[in-house]
Amino acid sequence: MSARDRILAKLRKARPELPQHLPSLDDHYAPRARGESRQERLARFRTGIEGFHADVHVSTASDWPQVLATLCAEKNIQTLMYGAATPAAAQLEATAFGGTTLRPWAGQFEDLKADLFHRVDAGFTLARGAIAETGSLILWPSGDEPRTLSLIPPIHFVLLDAATIQPTFYDALNSENWAAGLPTNALLISGPSKTADIQQTLAYGAHGPKELIVIVINVEGGTV
Amino acid sequence: MSSPAQQSAGKPVAFVSAQALRARMHDAVNDPHLRQSFRGAMDFLMAKRAAQFPDQGELDSLRSLSESIRQYSLSRLPDLLEQLESNLTRNGVQVHWAETPEEANAIMLGIAQRHAAKLIVKGKSMVSEEIEFNHAMEAAGVGALESDMGEYIVQLAGEKPSHIIMPAIHQTKQQIARLFAEHIPGVDYTDNVDALIQIGRRVLREKFEVADIGLSGVNFAVAETGTLCLVENEGNGRMCTTVPKVHIAITGIEKVVEKLEHVAPLFSILTRSATGQAVSTYFNMISGPRRGEDKDGPEEVHLVLLDNGRSQAYADEQLRKTLQCIRCGACMNHCPVYTRIGGHAYGTTYPGPIGKIISPHMMGLEQTHLLPTASSLCGACGEVCPVKIPIPELLIRLRGEANSAPHANPAMVGQGAAYDPKISLLWKLWARLYARPATYRAFTWLATRFRALTPTQQSGWTAARTPLKPASRRLRDMVKDRR
Numbered sequence: 093m094s095a096r097d098r099i100l101a102k103l104r105k106a107r108p109e110l111p112q113h114l115p116s117l118d119d120h121y122a123p124r125a126r127g128e129s130r131q132e133r134l135a136r137f138r139t140g141i142e143g144f145h146a147d148v149h150v151s152t153a154s155d156w157p158q159v160l161a162t163l164c165a166e167k168n169i170q171t172l173m174y175g176a177a178t179p180a181a182a183q184l185e186a187t188a189f190g191g192t193t194l195r196p197w198a199g200q201f202e203d204l205k206a207d208l209f210h211r212v213d214a215g216f217t218l219a220r221g222a223i224a225e226t227g228s229l230i231l232w233p234s235g236d237e238p239r240t241l242s243l244i245p246p247i248h249f250v251l252l253d254a255a256t257i258q259p260t261f262y263d264a265l266n267s268e269n270w271a272a273g274l275p276t277n278a279l280l281i282s283g284p285s286k287t288a289d290i291q292q293t294l295a296y297g298a299h300g301p302k303e304l305i306v307i308v309i310n311v312e313g314g315t316v
Numbered sequence: 317m318s319s320p321a322q323q324s325a326g327k328p329v330a331f332v333s334a335q336a337l338r339a340r341m342h343d344a345v346n347d348p349h350l351r352q353s354f355r356g357a358m359d360f361l362m363a364k365r366a367a368q369f370p371d372q373g374e375l376d377s378l379r380s381l382s383e384s385i386r387q388y389s390l391s392r393l394p395d396l397l398e399q400l401e402s403n404l405t406r407n408g409v410q411v412h413w414a415e416t417p418e419e420a421n422a423i424m425l426g427i428a429q430r431h432a433a434k435l436i437v438k439g440k441s442m443v444s445e446e447i448e449f450n451h452a453m454e455a456a457g458v459g460a461l462e463s464d465m466g467e468y469i470v471q472l473a474g475e476k477p478s479h480i481i482m483p484a485i486h487q488t489k490q491q492i493a494r495l496f497a498e499h500i501p502g503v504d505y506t507d508n509v510d511a512l513i514q515i516g517r518r519v520l521r522e523k524f525e526v527a528d529i530g531l532s533g534v535n536f537a538v539a540e541t542g543t544l545c546l547v548e549n550e551g552n553g554r555m556c557t558t559v560p561k562v563h564i565a566i567t568g569i570e571k572v573v574e575k576l577e578h579v580a581p582l583f584s585i586l587t588r589s590a591t592g593q594a595v596s597t598y599f600n601m602i603s604g605p606r607r608g609e610d611k612d613g614p615e616e617v618h619l620v621l622l623d624n625g626r627s628q629a630y631a632d633e634q635l636r637k638t639l640q641c642i643r644c645g646a647c648m649n650h651c652p653v654y655t656r657i658g659g660h661a662y663g664t665t666y667p668g669p670i671g672k673i674i675s676p677h678m679m680g681l682e683q684t685h686l687l688p689t690a691s692s693l694c695g696a697c698g699e700v701c702p703v704k705i706p707i708p709e710l711l712i713r714l715r716g717e718a719n720s721a722p723h724a725n726p727a728m729v730g731q732g733a734a735y736d737p738k739i740s741l742l743w744k745l746w747a748r749l750y751a752r753p754a755t756y757r758a759f760t761w762l763a764t765r766f767r768a769l770t771p772t773q774q775s776g777w778t779a780a781r782t783p784l785k786p787a788s789r790r791l792r793d794m795v796k797d798r799r
Binding site: 279282 | 356357360361377378380381384385387388390391393394397398413414415419463464465466469482483484485487488489492509510512513514516517520521524525540541543549550551552554555558559569575576577578580581583584591594595596597598599600601602603604605606607608609610611612613621623627630631632
């Protein structure tokens with residue numbers, strides 16, 4: 093008998109006869125699915141993630157590459173790496189980036205590992221969505237936008253469409269039926285990397301990005 | 317640092333002897349710096365948690381829901397483990413089962429040797445502490461490096477974590493500054509926290525880049541999708557599970573839930589109860605190794621499922637509630653005993669209230685029967701537990717298991733370990749006396765008349781207190797006079 097069979101046999105021997113009843117998760121979350129407007133939801137998301145030390149810039153579908161270029165210049169970014177085959181890539185490539193070199197991800201991680209650790213100053217990715225309740229970004233890394241783009245470079249730029257912000261994590265994973273097909277790695281990101289492991293003193297830039305900068309495409313425009 | 321930590325420095329904890337436990341607690345209580353560190357940190361964590369739950373109604377609803385999800389998952393545990401295994405396998409994750417820490421270490425050492433691994437970088441994992449993973453690897457010549465800042469500090473100091481969420485909570489920044497200056501080449505003393513973290517970042521980034529294997533724990537394992545969820549703030553968990561070619565995750569068998577949606581409330585109540593954060597910086601959902609179009613991520617992912625006494629707790633309806641735990645640490649943050657003695661004094665991997673109820677299953681009651689007595693039964697742990705584990709009830713149950721006469725088919729290994737026939741007889745006599753009004757009246761009458769004969773040395777009682785002596789008049793007589 094293997095360890096597996098012994099463990100399962102022990103658990104089965106002791107198992108309660110009737111499975112416990114599970115209350116509805118909807119009942120807990122329903123009262124909080126507020127009938128808020130898109131702008132209100134964006135405002136909630138923004139307050140949340142800014143509380144975690146992320147910077148948020150609201151822009152439009154056509155202007156965001158210029159916002160990114162300006163931020164790259166301000167932060168003196170030499171090399172910005174991004175996913176080559178995304179819809180945003182074409183817009184990026186059509187924008188003048190001044191002193192910043194745009195470098196599309198090409199090849200396997202092993203080919204780029206040393207550059208990612210030592211020579212890439214910032215990574216750029218899209219967000220799949222966001223969560224208003226907690227101020228969290230949702231990322232589903234893929235072959236086009238690998239996981240390390242949002243992890244290894246010291247600065248992470250994220251492009252978020254305000255229309256994709258969900259009230260809660262529960263709403264996001266249910267309304268989009270995540271369980272039907274998750275990618276290898278799915279992520280919630282709420283701010284730059286941080287730690288309070290030394291005397292409960294908060295310090296940013298622990299192991300992941302030191303800065304998280306969110307550019308929001310807000311179709312309805314207006315101030316938030 | 318106080319002597320207890322140094323005594324246990326780097327050595328596996330094999331036995332919690334009564335003498336050693338009492339000595340460590342005595343030392344800890346008499347160390348004003350240690351008490352100050354813990355008092356300050358626990359006050360901070362309690363205030364942060366309270367601020368996350370301004371709405372009592374929402375907290376009640378979320379706690380009830382979280383408790384139900386954990387109980388439901390446990391009620392279907394063997395089925396869910398099989399479902400998890402089959403979905404992980406379908407996703408390309410290799411699943412291993414281990415009954416004991418030795419088996420778990422052997423499995424992971426086997427993987428390391430197959431890859432000729434020299435260095436394993438570790439994300440935070442209490443299960444890896446439970447099985448003394450670092451010692452097992454180092455004994456076989458494989459380096460195991462902690463990368464969570466707190467765990468890294470504790471490993472540099474040759475200590476064990478003193479808190480399950482904040483491992484280095486007992487160290488001051490000055491102590492950490494000295495530690496870094498002493499152990500990291502080219503580093504001068506600085507007690508600036510940002511500078512210390514940047515030093516840790518630099519040292520550990522070099523290691524992430526070259527490590528052969530990344531190890532992590534698991535906060536929730538989702539059966540329906542074959543997904544391993546990790547909660548963290550630093551990004552080292554993502555580094556360990558993304559950069560090296562091999563990722564090994566290890567978890568206790570109780571961490572599985574059925575559906576992906578079940579993690580939403582559990583994740584929310586976990587971070588809010590643990591560190592008073594609305595959400596952690598990263599919530600990492602891993603469903604397999606690099607595949608298809610993926611350009612990065614590990615080429616191999618393994619999951620080790622560890623029993624180590626959990627199936628014993630599972631076998632008993634009441635004790636099973638121990639396994640509802642989601643390891644937030646709120647029980648220790650609110651515990652008056654933990655706050656005064658710190659995490660090291662317990663001598664077990666899991667300190668505080670949760671440690672007192674889980675360690676007896678992992679180590680047996682012979683070694684741990686004193687732990688459940690290190691409690692005032694104030695009930696704070698049970699009140700804050702996000703999944704409503706009735707910790708005080710379980711402490712009383714464990715005291716009973718340890719002190720009852722050994723019998724056949726006990727629920728726990730080591731049942732009766734603290735049984736003393738003399739004490740047992742004394743309690744029986746006391747019970748008889750108090751159950752019969754006539755004998756009780758006669759006894760109290762005699763006690764007041766012969767009070768002068770009360771001994772002045774009363775064993776453990778008089779070690780720190782004045783001797784007990786019956787009053788000159790009984791309460792019933794005084795009440796009679798007043799009428």
